[in-house]
Amino acid sequence: MLEPPGSAPRAEQLPLKLKIAFPRGLAAVIAGDNQAVIDVLLAIAGRTAAAGVYVLRGPAGVGKSVFLRALVEDASAPASVLDALARANLGDQLLPATAGIGLLALDEVEASAGDAQAEEALFGLLNARHDQRLSTVVALTGDPEFKLKDLRSRLSLAVQLTLKPLAPEAAFAAFVERAERLRIPLSGKVCAYLETRVERNLQSLLALLARIDDSTLRRQRRLTVPLLKELLQDR
Numbered sequence: 001m002l003e004p005p006g007s008a009p010r011a012e013q014l015p016l017k018l019k020i021a022f023p024r025g026l027a028a029v030i031a032g033d034n035q036a037v038i039d040v041l042l043a044i045a046g047r048t049a050a051a052g053v054y055v056l057r058g059p060a061g062v063g064k065s066v067f068l069r070a071l072v073e074d075a076s077a078p079a080s081v082l083d084a085l086a087r088a089n090l091g092d093q094l095l096p097a098t099a100g101i102g103l104l105a106l107d108e109v110e111a112s113a114g115d116a117q118a119e120e121a122l123f124g125l126l127n128a129r130h131d132q133r134l135s136t137v138v139a140l141t142g143d144p145e146f147k148l149k150d151l152r153s154r155l156s157l158a159v160q161l162t163l164k165p166l167a168p169e170a171a172f173a174a175f176v177e178r179a180e181r182l183r184i185p186l187s188g189k190v191c192a193y194l195e196t197r198v199e200r201n202l203q204s205l206l207a208l209l210a211r212i213d214d215s216t217l218r219r220q221r222r223l224t225v226p227l228l229k230e231l232l233q234d235r
Contacts, residue, residue: 025074029067030174030202032166040161041067044103044135045074051133053126055155057140058163061203064139067163068105071137077102084111087118094121095128104129105137113144123151130154168200175205182213184223193225197232208232 026038026045037056043049058064065083072079078101082090087106090097098104112118129136138155146152166174172195179186186194198208211231216223 024070026067026070027074029063029070030166030170032170033164037067037161037163040159041071041137042074044137045071045079046076047102047135049135051135053130053154053158054135054137054161055140055158056137056161056163059165060141061201062163062165063202064141064163065107068107068137068139072103072105075103079103079105081105081107084108087112087121092121095125098125098129101134103135103137105139107139108141109138110141110144113146116147119146119148119151123148123154126151126154166202171202171205172200174202175209178206179209179212182209184209184212184216186223189225190223190228193228 026042029038031038040049040054044054056064056067068081072081080098080101080103082098082104084107087094106122109122112122126136126138138158140155146155176186176191198204208231212223212228215221215227215231219227221227
């Protein structure tokens with residue numbers, strides 16, 4: 001479903017109620033080796049970058065959807081995110097439904113590859129927005145084989161932004177830092193237990209942090225290894 005222009009995107013990284021508020025938008029995204037990409041996205045959001053088509057590339061799970069929602073949240077103009085399902089639901093209303101949206105983020109665009117109608121609709125949308133000098137950020141996983149030559153050309157001529165995965169060490173450091181900001185002390189024993197028993201990727205670690213925060217709040221208990229064992233067994 002098309003989100004109203006300027007509407008706040010749904011929080012994805014930490015879905016449960018937390019003790020304190022984290023920064024929102026791109027300020028809340030953990031940069032890792034992606035600071036240069038974040039700088040470009042900030043310029044797009046603030047309309048100091050040239051209007052046009054930008055392609056945000058990266059492997060599955062790197063956080064493209066999180067970056068798109070953060071971008072839309074920071075936008076100084078009406079903005080919205082459309083994933084593959086939302087675009088399919090809009091059908092031939094895609095172009096009129098997005099009219100007037102200054103910054104449009106298109107997620108899961110690889111899903112359109114091989115679908116002639118979807119490719120035509122995507123190309124028509126990108127062309128119309130280019131002519132209107134409106135910014136569009138397209139998220140792509142891998143190198144999809146679009147059949148429409150004009151669409152391939154349009155995407156290849158766009159500014160290319162490549163997201164790099166967060167290194168395991170950086171992901172765990174970000175987990176520890178956010179736990180400290182939530183006033184959840186992580187003892188040496190807790191960290192040692194976690195380091196060998198959890199996936200060291202940011203999505204998994206922040207999902208665990210949300211569960212830890214919820215559990216310690218409900219039980220009014222400090223985080224200990226026994227409590228952590230209970231949480232990990234309940235996954």
